[in-house]
Amino acid sequence: MANPYTQLNIHGIYAVKGRENIIINKFRDDLYRYTSGILKKSSAFPLAVGGWKDHVHVFFELPAAQALSDIMGSVKRNSSKWINENKFLPGKFHWQDGYAAFSYARSQRDRVIKYIINQEAHHRVMTFKEEYFGFLKKFGIPYDKRYVFEFYD
Numbered sequence: 001m002a003n004p005y006t007q008l009n010i011h012g013i014y015a016v017k018g019r020e021n022i023i024i025n026k027f028r029d030d031l032y033r034y035t036s037g038i039l040k041k042s043s044a045f046p047l048a049v050g051g052w053k054d055h056v057h058v059f060f061e062l063p064a065a066q067a068l069s070d071i072m073g074s075v076k077r078n079s080s081k082w083i084n085e086n087k088f089l090p091g092k093f094h095w096q097d098g099y100a101a102f103s104y105a106r107s108q109r110d111r112v113i114k115y116i117i118n119q120e121a122h123h124r125v126m127t128f129k130e131e132y133f134g135f136l137k138k139f140g141i142p143y144d145k146r147y148v149f150e151f152y153d
Helices: 028-041 068-085 106-117 128-138
Strands: 009-015 045-052 055-061 100-104
Touching: 009 068, 009 106, 009 128, 028 045, 028 055, 028 068, 045 106, 055 068, 055 106, 100 106, 100 128
Parallel strands: none
Antiparallel strands: 009 055, 009 100, 045 055
């Protein structure tokens, strides 16, 4: 059997349960580095990890032999465990159920990386809710508002 050859660039987004603004400066950069390590352990190649106070963006090369749901599940499960074990926050930390994921061509990688790295500036002018629904619209993804992240205005 021949080896698979792929170029699958995936941009994943997931949010804090209850949409609390609790991903604070105290541990935010460490969380992104730790998340990058989780991706590497999953045989994914991390391209960028960033976000803001209530959500995270991951951009990585998806390996041919891995399911996207397995990688996203591993990232969320292991990062929440790490946050709880290190007691960065009072109480028990959880991510919301679900995630969004979008694919990009190699030629779009630099633009997506810059977008993720500049989340703080981006969210001065756009809410996470506007950002999230903008992605769903841009990619033509039908959705039922009952089954997307919880948004609190």
